[in-house]
């Protein structure tokens with residue numbers, strides 16, 4: 085059996101990887117030089133909280149400057165987030181009864197291993213790696229690991245009846261941006277009168293409802309985040325964004341045939357894509373952030389894709405400014421990480437066709453096609 089050393093794993097994680105984890109938990113992190121800041125997901129629900137959680141790459145530690153007032157590592161953060169959100173681990177006792185318990189260090193280690201596919205990484209293979217684990221963790225591993233394996237990435241399925249009670253008015257601001265009302269209706273976009281927000285259901289590849297996000301239409305609310313998990317009937321419909329691709333339930337068949345997929349950042353990317361090019365031609369997905377996880381790439385690879393086209397928002401003002409350098413470094417990392425599995429190409433606006441922070445689809449259909457035709461790989 086494979087053994088992992090907690091500190092070695094922790095120290096091997098790059099700041100981008102830790103960023104990815106925090107992103108998948110809805111922390112909306114913002115990268116600074118050798119640290120990043122995030123919403124306080126350690127003690128607030130997904131998408132809430134202020135930017136008082138700091139991660140420092142030199143110490144590999146988080147510090148929460150408000151409620152927790154504490155320093156902790158990535159594993160502890162994962163436990164905090166999961167327990168806060170009531171994601172208790174399932175296991176079976178000797179009688180075969182299903183029981184629940186809180187996330188513990190071991191679970192968090194396993195989560196990280198799975199999240200980054202570390203078991204496929206040679207540096208973590210049994211040969212080079214044989215170091216310790218706390219014996220307690222070790223015995224727990226033997227008891228429970230198999231039962232956990234599949235559970236870690238199995239997302240909670242919500243009852244979609246909750247959507248049937250919500251009104252589906254025409255969403256004029258989105259129609260004005262080019263999203264057709266048919267596409268909205270096929271994606272079950274609806275409206276939450278209580279919070280005055282557009283409701284965006286998220287489905288897994290098998291069309292099961294795994295989360296609901298909402299986009300506020302109240303200008304003042306935007307400072308708390310334009311997008312957040314929906315709360316309906318006092319229940320929060322959150323999900324770890326990094327473990328799914330939005331719209332894959334709609335685009336998977338076309339992706340299988342064409343063997344290409346285009347990844348944008350937000351849900352609207354997919355809605356606009358389908359509006360412009362037709363739902364029968366839809367090969368779009370959204371990663372719901374500007375980070376890709378290996379889990380999301382695996383999802384696409386499982387459909388036999390040969391090319392993955394990255395169509396992220398334009399995250400720089402001018403070629404060669406600091407942001408440009410950080411941004412290209414990030415894209416190069418994506419390429420490095422996944423190009424042995426498929427062609428990774430980029431719709432990258434070096435021609436200044438887009439505005440700052442525009443998605444390649446934001447301007448119009450022709451600009452999108454232009455950038456698509458000029459996409460390149462490294």
Ligand SMILES: [Zn+2]
Pocket residue numbers: 124125126127128148149150151152153
């Ligand atoms: Zn905290």
